[in-house]
């Protein structure tokens with residue numbers, strides 16, 4: 001047989017009652033011999049309590065009596081055929097009259113005992129079970145209403161009565177014997193004492209009733225039907241990716257419930273637990289879903305942890321002092337005293353030096369706990385063997401739970417890595433020796449971020465979300481958004497990565513949206529909803545949003561963002577940049593950026609600083625890390641200049657070709673950076689530094705392409721004007737090269753720690769002779785690649801290839 005228990009929301013409306021009927025009917029038709037336990041209709045228990053209290057205060061309660069009557073009569077009218085309605089109305093009316101009389105008594109005496117309260121409240125379950133049994137009788141004549149107070153025998157602890165197991169077992173057996181072929185609707189939550197007075201079973205009472213009947217009758221399963229899809233991996237209001245768990249062990253369910261997963265109240269499961277009867281949590285409104293099965297054994301094949309739960313508000317008290325060392329009775333005294341005073345200690349940790357004890361309590365109990373300590377340890381405090389306890393507030397507990405932890409090393413490593421990477425400071429740690437649970441105490445402000453980061457870390461099969469803050473919406477930024485938009489579904493399906501752009505700024509406006517900015521019409525969104533751009537404001541907002549797995553992308557050419565990089569790393573946010581400024585400034589800054597990123601466990605990726613999307617930075621890094629040594633680098637690393645000399649042939653004018661390069665998106669926002677060689681210089685500097693050399697921009701021997709007149713131009717317009725005038729200069733160069741069967745190349749070399757960039761004319765024997773378009777080429781001569789160098793070649797500028805390189809860096813963030 002099966003026990004089906006339905007909570008208040010499941011019998012809350014006529015629509016939901018129809019769902020219940022369908023579920024019960026299906027079970028009955030399948031021959032599962034269900035026994036049904038119902039709670040009161042939702043809201044009814046509260047209403048009854050309120051009426052009882054009003055009566056005791058001499059306030060009227062008949063309005064509410066009317067409400068109750070209507071609520072139940074309504075259901076009769078819509079779910080029972082007219083010809084069967086009258087006896088049901090009569091019986092309900094009789095019950096309501098009983099209730100009215102009892103309330104009159106309370107009203108007259110102005111006194112509400114726990115006993116009367118239990119009696120009054122018990123009407124909720126009596127109404128609902130009687131009612132639903134009568135509705136069901138139309139379809140299943142075997143339906144019968146059972147008032148459980150005749151079978152569930154308890155002590156006289158009204159409000160929270162304890163079961164008399166022996167007697168209850170006998171009575172339930174007798175009931176099942178006399179009602180063998182019936183479909184019973186049993187009131188949850190209520191029992192009676194030895195004098196036959198109605199009692200209630202306290203919190204989770206109807207579940208308890210279901211567990212008792214299930215245990216006595218040896219049910220194959222106890223189904224708890226509610227309005228959620230089972231027990232979830234985390235609080236779905238905070239962790240959007242939380243999902244319901246198919247299988248949990250009793251122990252896991254207890255641990256998860258303890259820390260806030262409120263689907264069931266664990267003590268109610270004990271009767272089922274003792275008999276190893278599985279409990280299924282099902283959703284009345286989505287009956288096709290399997291929900292969660294809580295069973296005796298844990299499911300060893302699934303995730304290493306089962307869930308993450310939390311208590312959002314706790315305080316910790318630290319006790320420190322020499323008085324504790326070697327004093328075995330100390331913690332005994334402390335915790336016995338706290339227990340005696342009914343202070344619930346949520347978590348305890350003690351350092352192995354025995355010099356300090358930390359424990360967590362509810363904030364409401366802090367003052368009392370501190371006072372108790374002051375009294376209990378007065379002598380120790382006076383003698384300075386104990387320092388005045390320290391209090392820390394506004395904290396939360398996050399706990400990962402699961403029996404599989406026991407067999408899996410690296411669980412705590414993964415937990416702390418996820419926390420550390422996201423800049424979440426751990427104040428205290430506790431792991432039960434049972435290894436079912438690791439709890440950490442963190443700042444309350446970090447709880448949402450921590451839950452999400454830890455959820456991502458453990459349920460890796462799930463989508464990982466990167467939260468992106470992007471600066472710069474020009475050529476590269478806009479192209480990146482387009483690519484991210486186009487690849488969104490592919491990334492999610494094939495790589496389980498979701499990229500959410502949550503902050504955007506250009507030099508005019510900035511805009512934030514924690515749910516992710518729609519990249520199809522980001523421009524419109526930024527224009528109409530954006531605020532005035534403000535770089536330091538942008539940084540503040542980025543930090544304040546405190547999201548997990550954050551990446552800052554610098555897609556500007558500005559000098560300003562680089563000044564914030566270190567602070568960004570310190571906030572445990574990774575950086576991806578195509579902007580070369582930060583890496584080509586002072587060497588000290590170059591060094592310190594890397595040290596800071598490493599210290600905070602975040603990534604700093606800048607592949608597109610050199611050769612756009614071509615793998616150059618990455619290759620050099622791999623060579624260095626694997627112990628190779630760079631002997632020489634030779635390279636053409638300006639896509640713009642490459643394009644210019646590849647197209648400055650025949651009748652073409654130099655000026656026109658430069659203009660064209662800018663149109664094609666190869667140049668820097670300011671083309672003087674390209675033609676003046678500064679952009680190339682920056683790239684060589686970065687490579688030299690990544691190759692292990694301590695070198696400054698001023699150390700680079702930078703040969704010019706342009707005549708002085710162009711170099712000295714004060715603005716871009718003036719620059720173009722000068723360029724137009726310099727046609728003769730460039731034509732001479734071109735003719736000279738052509739006459740010698742050579743081509744013009746702007747080549748950088750790194751050798752013996754020295755960087756030189758110069759304009760050269762090379763013939764067809766030179767490996768850099770045959771280049772086309774905006775191609776870059778780089779050849780690494782190393783200890784290992786000595787005879788024939790390692791060469792990387794391909795388009796080294798342009799929005800698509802650059803944004804693609806930024807994209808690749810982005811999805812590699814955190815992939816270690």
Ligand SMILES: NC(=O)c1ccc[n+]([C@@H]2O[C@H](COP(=O)([O-])OP(=O)(O)OC[C@H]3O[C@@H](n4cnc5c(N)ncnc54)[C@H](O)[C@@H]3O)[C@@H](O)[C@H]2O)c1
Pocket residue numbers: 471472473474475476477505506507508533535555556557558560561578579580608609612639665666667668669796797798799802
């Ligand atoms: N074009 C290429 O092939 C290529 C290749 C590799 C790297 N890059 C690098 O890409 C970067 C961007 O180039 P682009 O062509 O997209 O430039 P762009 O001029 O088209 O866009 C720059 C963007 O940055 C914004 N911006 C500037 N200062 C800002 C500030 N203080 N705060 C917020 N936003 C700011 C601007 O409003 C604009 O949206 C440059 O650093 C460049 O070196 C370009």
Ligand SMILES: N[C@@H](CCO)C(=O)O
Pocket residue numbers: 608609610611612637638639640641666667668674679796797798
């Ligand atoms: N302006 C740069 C873009 C690539 O960094 C170039 O022309 O090479």
Ligand code: NA
Pocket residue numbers: 607608609610611612613614615616617805
């Ligand atoms: Na690159």
